[in-house]
Amino acid sequence: MDGSQARDNWAAMHAGFRWAVPAHFNMAQACNRRWSEAPDAGTRVAVIAHGAPEGRRVLTHADLRRQADALSHALAALGVRRGERVAIVLPQRFETAVAYMAVLQMGAVAMPLSILFGPEALEYRLRNSDSVVAICDASAAAALAEVRPQCPALRCVVGVDGAPGTDADWEALLAPHRDPFALVDTRADEGAVLIYTSGTTGPPKGALIPHQALIGNLPGFICSQNWFGFPPTAGEGAVPTAGTARSAGLQNTSVFWSPADWAWTGGLMDALLPALYFGRPIVAFNGRFSPELAFTLMQAHGVTHSFLFPTALKAMMKAFPEPRRQFRLRLQGLMSAGEAVGDAVFHWCREQLGVTVNEMFGQTEINYVVGNCAMNGDTEGGVGWPARPGSMGRPYPGHRVAVIDEEGRECPPGVPGDVAVNRYDVHGQPDPIFFLGYWRNEGATAGKYTGDWCRTGDLALRDEAGYLWYQGRADDVFKAAGYRIGPSEIENCLVKHPAVANAAVVPKPDRERGALVKAYVVLAPDAAARRSAAPAGFEADLVAQLQAHVKGRLAPYEYPKEIEFIEQLPMTTTGKVQRRILRLQEEERARGRA
Template structure:
């Protein structure tokens, strides 16, 4: 259940703020924001023509977006749907309008600035589950100019220690579940001065955020922040090594994610979006905070601690959710769970990101729901890089076309742009002008930051190719691509072929040493329950033959190993580098 503070402040519609709101001085952004929300587009070309963001010298999302939409609500210029709509399995609900969010976040900002003495630029780690306070503290940190560092609730004490020590955070905010873990490592963190707990219960040596919030006044002067000032630091998921601290400015997400909200998510102030991403990752910033609220849309939140098909399908059926955003793994779980028996009366737009979407999943979802899945590609370091937008032809398996936020190209090692059909590095042009919606740096790590630059380009670390129609196709992380007897093979192609076989629940494809070919394709496969008792040699042959029929025969896995599970990061991404290192360690 949500903390009692949320329930009291949001009970039904009784709470309404009647105080005057100060409008942002950067009215140029407010006008652009409202114009963007109202834009209509008919296809990819119109998107490219319409996208003309304005980046003022000074910008603060709390003041220039949240408070602007609050003012629009007061003037009757926004639909009556809430800004945040939170539910849980027990039937509790919290609904905050932008007016209410503006009011309560000012109180929260007073707690951070007065009770904790936090100042502009101080770093604050927030590790909370899907409760309203997480969204509240996002806005409060922006109001105070402190730098938010979100963390997933799956972090261990060791993970938290690494994050606090690496970031030099002054404050950590969490709940009663993770507070004991924080206490075990706090003495090893000299920078850590304040611990706030979001809970009905008190804990020794912790400030109780809920109590302080009730007592805090609702008047707060928003910090004056430049568009280029640091706003948040996101730890990457660590698919290729130690998680990096990826720094974003007030503009890069607060303004830059407008391209996600309007063109990929297709949001307007009348829409209600549900993004199932965990609060610890940049994907929540994408689709649960900035993109929806730039558009004035409602963010729907279900408090479920983990993704479960039944409550997800029931919520999509019960609530007027118009836009659904989830990972390919989630869609895969849903299509195998009586999907056809549910009716989604309000749902009109589905998107996916985080990892490549297998074409067969898209086809099954379309067959069972009548809805397409629009793919998006980006990174913790970026906003949307490529996507399939409304009005575009969907090519299953493709990432879509470059978003208007960037000049995205496929290049070789000498920074030459490659023709259609040629595999290369997915890169974003950063010279002569670096896009405002690209990350600022890897915090306190100039060497890693500089390593991403090659000539005039930021190198994403991903490999891909572009077809004759301008669609981009993902091949794999640069380290994941397999070079076997002169053939370059992307793991995604082989994994997509394998998942079409009913025996395969999921798979991971990596290179394995071979005395003749140098390296060959090896597939680690998690089997469906009905196939576990099958003869392994016969099943391996069956899977190999299947891949040869589905894709080019040279790509088939010459080695197959059945495993009970695959190694994954905290965010759920497969750690292929771990499997690859184990394979080559045997050589």
């Protein structure tokens, strides 16, 4: 049975779903501590390290608890208190999972930072958050050492694997602590994670995520991952809970993997934490993605469920049109997000991977709210609904999502508007998915809402069946190769170069990545004069200098792949850059090339 013929259980699932959010809840308790107290804690695997040497390949829940308890004690000895921010600047590895559990169980706030961040990006986030401790390995040690003098609140930098220039060694720090750590009884609506998200005006904003947001993620995770190995017996629209996870965990053989960085919402809230919540192993890999690596890894570890960006799926499709001729795959569920998957990839996943890819939509502030639950045509038990290629999907159970106009009124079918999520579900219950607000930015938090509607800033239209169809961004943030790009931070970085007077960053349509980062640059007078009189090759050299300038200060994926020099930027009468004009110009050029 294909997706178009599958039974549609969407309305029944919404009608039967009810939130069950306790007053007190802690992510670490749900993701590790309860599993560590089970009889099989010593053999139940939490994390598998792909390519690791013998003796370092698996981290059990007992290991995870023991190391997390030691780190919590060590952080407490360093003076870390409830509510204080601890920066975690680590790739996918055992210590990353340990750090999250340790920080969360002591009531502190985990602040994920990508190892791809350059000094400037790190400094802003560390200073703005007043982070008191940072944990890193060699991949970020040099950048942290460079910005350390500008971060007065940062009392200690902990180095993993002997990372140079740090204050304390991970192993030495944990060694003296062998006693269990007493869980801090956090409120469900207490801050747990601070993730910075890019914006178009001003610097990045820190979204404070509560512990209960993990519960809010679960319906979408379960639906998009084809019930994640649990029997689809939710005739009344329920999703597996902590109780069913514990009781069914021994029979569940799911193994999860995603190349998504655990420092991002997609890697943390859509992969690492949900997998640990259900007591199933997640594969960690710290290295460059390639199609061959993806298939080899999935074969080696029997991966059953995954989150893969459309860019990754496109590369895998081109490299291996018929992957099951070369690899033994066990995929049962596949989610994709970040940009549109497209018809070709959608059909390749169904025909060659044996799964219907479930597209998903969300953002850091309100994650995992819309998507599909195709269940590969299997609708036994009254769950799932057909996937429509090209559609964002429908609201997941527990979330009331609508397309609204500027006044907050719901748009009729076929009329574009802003995708928004209501604070209350269809039954009038509070939705736990919401962020608590932007860190030290009450104005931006208030501007996110129209009454009880939280606006995403993404435009879509809704059809008669309730499916959403993406129309574009309401602001200037865009996705490039799955990464969320905020023009402001890149523009600010470019302007700091002595040759640049002003800059505007827009997406340039690209068949492979969805979009490339392109910068329009107005040169400073002396640089403009040198360009006019310079010999051939000057402009190419200047472009390379500006690209290296951004690469060295922000993340590598943020540097402009293309730079165009212009005399002046299109501006409004109030002095704001009209990026929309430049974006439309790039779209028109793309149509001309096509």
